[in-house]
Amino acid sequence: MVEKDDCNSSLTAIRVLRVSLVDELEGWIDSLLEVLVCQDVFNCDDCEVVLCQLGPRSRVRKVLDILECKGEGAIKIFLTIRSHRQQEAQTHSKEVNIQPQSIEYNKVKQKHKDVLRRRSENMLLYNTRHGEKILFSKHYVNLLLVDGHQGLETRRHEVLTFGQKRLSMQHKSEIHKKIAPAELFSSPNRDRPVRKVLVNGVAGIGKTILVQKMLYDFGRDKGHVSFDFIIHMTFRDLNLIEKPTNFRELILRKYRHLAKELDSILANDNKLLIILDGFDEFRHYRSCDVDIFVTEPDDDAEVVEIVGSLIQGELLPNASVIVTSRPAAFSHIPVGCIDRFVLITGFSLTEVQDFFLRYFQDSALADQMFAVVSANELMLTLCYIPAFCCIVCCILNESKDLFGEKPKTMTDIYVQYLVALICSHTQSRAETSLQVQKEGGTQKLSDVVLKLGRLAFHKLMEQQTLFYSSDQDLAALEGCSLVSTFLDKTLAQEPGCTDEVYSFAHLTVQEFFAAVYCAVTDHPLPDTLQPTVCPTESTTNGHLDLFNRFLSGILSERNANLLSRQLGLCYHKEKAGTYRRSIIRELTALCDSGAHILNHLHCLFEQQDPALAIAVQPKMLRVNVSDETLSQMDYNAIKYFLNLTKGKISELDLTGTGVSCEALRDIQPLLFRCENLWLGENNLDMDTVQVVAEVLQVSDSLTHLGIGWSNIGDDELLTLTHAIRIKKSLEELWMEGNRVSPRGLLSLNDLTPYPLKKVVAIWNDLNDKEPESWCSQESITVTFTDDEETWEAWGEWVFRRCKVSSNDKLLMVLHKVCNISVHCLETKWARTFYKQLSQLIKHRIESCTEDDICKKLKKFENILNL
Template identity: 25%
Template sequence: MEELHQKVITDADAQQFQQQLAQYDDHQLHTFYDYFHEDLIYIMKSLDPLSIQKLLSFQNIVPVEQYLSIKKQCGTCRFAEKLFEDIRGAGKDTMLGFWKSLFVLQNDHPHPNLVGMLNELTNTGDILEQQTNLDKNGYNLPQDLTACQIQLRKNLLEKTENLEEHRAPGLTTEHESFHITERYLDVIVVSGQHFRTHSRHELIATGGIHEHYLQRVQSNLERISPNRLFRWCHRKRCVPQTVLVSGVPGVGKTTLMQKFVYDWANGKLYQRFAFVFFFKFRDLNNKDELSLAQMIIDEYPYLHNQLDKIFQEPKKLLFILDGLDESKNQMDFKSSQSYTNPHSIETLNVVVSSLVRQSVLPGCSVLITSRPTRLAMIETSGFQRLSEIMGFFPKERETYFLHFFRDYTMAEKAFRYVRENGMLYTFCYIPSFCWIICTVLSMCFRAQEAKSTWTPKTVTQLFVSFVSNILANHCQEWSVDKELLISIGKMAEHGVNNHILSFTKDDLETFSVDTFPHVTTSFLMESGQPPHVSYSFLHLTIQEFMAALVHYLDYSPVRLQKALEEAKSYKDGRGEIFLQFISGLSDSSTRSLLKPYVGDLSSSASKHVIRFLQLSMNQDIALQIPDIDIREVLNVFACLAESRNKALVSSSIGSTRQLNFSEFHLSPLDCTVLAFILQSCKETELLDLTKSYIHSEGLERVASVLHTVTNLSLTENNLRDEDMPCISSILTHPQCRIQRLSLRCNGLTEESCATLSMAVKENKTLRDLDLSRNKLSGKDFNKLLKVISDPACSIKHLGLQEIKLTPEYAKSLLSLTNNTNLTHLNISSNFFGDTGYPHIQKLILEHRSLKEIKVKMNDFSEETEKNLQQLQTHRPDVAIKF
């Protein structure tokens, strides 16, 4: 994400800001307050407890303890709503004090939404009330234009008021339709382009970033609601006229645009635009040359007579163009080609790029959506706001499951199953993937009622189940047209290799894909009107699955080897999921679901893929080699996880006892994959996860197998107290092998000590524990110290460097003399000082098994340090290190 340059807020700045707001009357302040209400709620959710306390305490705007009690009892949302409601009704002085406290809060919590909100208020306050009223009420138009606008609204309402949802194969051949207000769920839209330069598959890259945001970095995530897309952009310091929304396939770009247009047509959103023109790039593919006027008239013919009059005030116009990635035209938004007359005939590229560059209808607004991969190939600097759809967060995912199943118990069962399966859950941020999962699980649950217990464990198994259900409902006498599936698969593979999502009738004819059979329409969607019809797979992952499946339906050693090598060679990650699918299909039990419909899938293809994986592992897996590409290693691991071939993993990397992922960002999905590898190897000597950015989600996914590791480093992962129960479960596992554990440099406090102490007491294998550079001082630290001081404790090396220990703890450390196994102790960088020296001295003299103690940087005077050095003569067997 693009970083904001944080300015230090001074008292003078805060005073000036308050004086600026004081010029507004009560009504205007209430208008601002209501306008920013959604932002305020979101900001409050991102605040840590200390920041909330500082905010409320500033200038004594509210009784702090009362509201902190509400937060504790009712949660952040209710607390925020109550707080804002009370401040709004408390008078001008309280409201001004609250705004000032928010302004000062930027120093400690420069959340992008907070910075942007205050920036907008500062720069647009004088016109904000006018703009708010305009967005609410719109313009007073002449009678003839009002009639056109009414007709346009009616037309757009008819086009956008219903959402069509595919139904599970076999339930019905028709799509089910719902009113958009009944089924629409908010998706997360954020600012910036996070992964345009990433070399991973776009679905996996976004999934990793998405899960990263679910952790503790939400303070850096600027959320943009649909009604804020054309609001003040503090990064560009302007109200944007050109906005770009990117998102991976199926994440909800088109649905978001549909809801956007519906809300405008319904009078609820952006009434500053008198006319909104909504186009889909795939419907424009048949128009090689056209004028902007003709482009509008073709879609909205009833505007023909008034179009010139509509063009006279471009600032009242919004053009929405959905699906740039589906356009066959390569857009050049930096083109210098002049196009100023909306009635002139030009190529679609020139017409659209001229709208963006404002050379035609200057002052109009433009909103374009696209896949990220397409954006990586074009210049986007002409857009004043770049944003991404991140899809569903957990609450929306759970709501989607409830909408799909319409039965709370069934929805909860399905969501819990997916939540516990890291591979499936990662992709649940994508609405269309949620549909696929729900479709398959609904069938599995029905099958379970019929005494079948099979449910998918991998993404490959999910899609095998999905396809087998399609075939089950469209085949005759347990057979299906295998040649048709081969044709569909070859076309799918051609699309994957060439970034093609939308296919023409010519493409279908080239690959001999017949659109008449129902089985074809179960894979492909048709859009547009004859003769300009296009086809696309229900989702990119279905296209990728069919591209992999074709090699098992029609095995050719040469073609398969070429496909594997090409997929691995792509630097943009387009072959990543294809390789995982083709690896997943190497598992005979996974393939067996398709046998009743297509017969045996090629076992020769399976052996070919396994040989390829073995070779890949030999080439990529030696983690001890300097400069090894960790991402390549993890890609191979992901393929192995899909294959479920534990024997292959064990035989190939069983001798590789050391896995080093230090300073490499492991997403929760990577952790799921790593868990499979560790489970397959069973015994690993070293797993180094130092600075791997593993947070709660990732740790939870890999925790079930970490007990098999002998030497485990979780150093510098920003782990928190809430992660300690997970760590405790690892240490208390009956088969725990961990001898060395580093929790160095995390965010643990004394609250972790009680849980950790119980785990250490139960554990029988731990010999080396490093807790350095955490904030462990507090009464519960003594509980942990008591366990480590027990004669039965096996810990030999103990790291307590820089854990905020003060002089009174020096006496407590004397209890360590009871642990006769302890040989190495690091208590450097604490605050013992000369007051604590007598106890440190006694510890050194009386601990008979101690071989080394580190005591540097403890606020000792020169004289005390000399005394410590002289102790060496009394205990020559102990290395006293400064």
């Protein structure tokens, strides 16, 4: 009886422990099979059956299945083997914990720090002359790091959206705790350890400089003391590896001095920091969410599988990992395994001044140059981006002044940048400037500029920022010393060979050269300004927006003359005329249709020709700049156009643009001319509402106002109601999806049906079952009516907005629109609307990579499918 109970308990044990045994033994399966064979528990046939299984976990399961068939004796031996292994593991763990690090380990540790310090002690600024050394310690300027990240959908050029983002972060600097580089792995909430950190930021914002700061501090024992080793890898280097490799080889190709102690380093992975810099430059960045994992440093695999395994914690799970990336590639990172998101927001005004002082190395000169930039709003705004700040300093340093009139546009700045650097280059050559001109040097320089432009243009159209020595357009520049002025070169090593990788000093520099090439050669103008009926990823991410603005600015007469006079680059007058006519034609059509117009307004602004704006004569002046977080540069372009037009503005659509009180106050004179003003999907606080109220009190034009989804409550509505009573010109008020209660809505009773013919207040804090109890006016709509045609068109508009919204914004809308009752579904259009919405939610869930967002979306999917 005892033997039977003992037998049953052993069999029960492996059945109860089955799941944990699979987790415990998957990394030990090969050794386990050898022991079982030695103990005569398994034979060769058993081993062959096990080894036919795919993957270590499946093999463990097969071992357990076979053991059950072999009976109690085999199971007891297995459990004894397992017990001995556990004891050995515990003993080894204690030895590791109490055994001091070897002398050799500490020697390698110090040598590694020395190597990192030596490699990072010099800073490579844009346009640094060959051989010039700039000490990192003397030129590093603090970057502003905060918790958070930009949305997964980046629809515009990163540099162009940056202005408003940066201002928002500066205003919230007291709320957002600034993060020091040494604090990246300290848990903000202290609820779980931070192992995987994603550092996000636009091009030129300082991601690589931040990495250099970390390596430099670590090398001097000034930071990151919790780590014994930091392994730094760039995706530029990883791009050159085309054959299967392993993580050990990836380390040794750059850090050969770690070879002797690498086993110990990898065994103590909790003391290891791995930095993967420039994810957006990885040629396989769209494929890193792998499902084929590498679990051992010696396992050979494709580079993308090794990187994906590191990020997702399958390889060296206890190691800390930092990934840096631009927002454009953010959505392709498996963010479910990221413990902390950090956003680099560039410089504050203090840091801009500090950068000027360090760059010019003379306080009086730095103050003088900063005063020049401060007087130019455009230049100062862009100086919050470190790379651009360096470019501006370069212009001022090389020219000691600005060529001609002060720059008003982005193109003006970059033309001066090009001229300043080329003039500096020619003056630094052995020949005198006079001799260069006699030998046709100007023409030679123009040829080089066009070759650079050809390279920039072709690669921009292919959305490439890295160029390899095998590229024909790059080979055409061989032997030209001017190339190093605008192209950065890095060396990427493969076993047995070294390849050179080039990129323009900054993404915007590539876009500028591409525009120069397109403007001054016979290459046809790209049809990139035309609105697209079915936008694709390449047409909605705005990657050609700045190229188009540069192209417009270069085709303007003033910049064309400067380029011709200074560099011998002559533009085609016929091409310029064609371009100007197309701008007029397209702007007119867009104003008539109410389609999105912002980048066209920027292209018009770059021309700086009032005659162009005056020539735009639409039947209806409709300006739609919705769904863009507007920066000061954007507002300047809008004001430039509308100030040159006359009469009423039929429609100004600022929906979802992040408007603030200051922004509305800046464009308030334009608001007085508006007939239809849409301010929905913005957070309208009382100060902002007060600006709108002032417009309502004065304007004879404003008849339709939209403030839906703007977070207004009763107090804000009362302010607007008081203003409407004064002028009595507003006819329709759309304020759906807000916090208005019956108390606030009652304040509109005496204004309906005159002057307010329609008030739409659905999806507010109202009870739609008995609206008669608190409102008797038919003009006030709190639920859907039988006006099928009106509501169907409105539903289509709401659904279009949902489709282009980020997941965060979509959830905000769903919170309102999914608060439905049976009354909402009595009409055909409403049933269609919610069916479409349900399908959209399902699609978003399928592509969602964030668990928290996914759960919230599923909640709303369930509500709509009840």
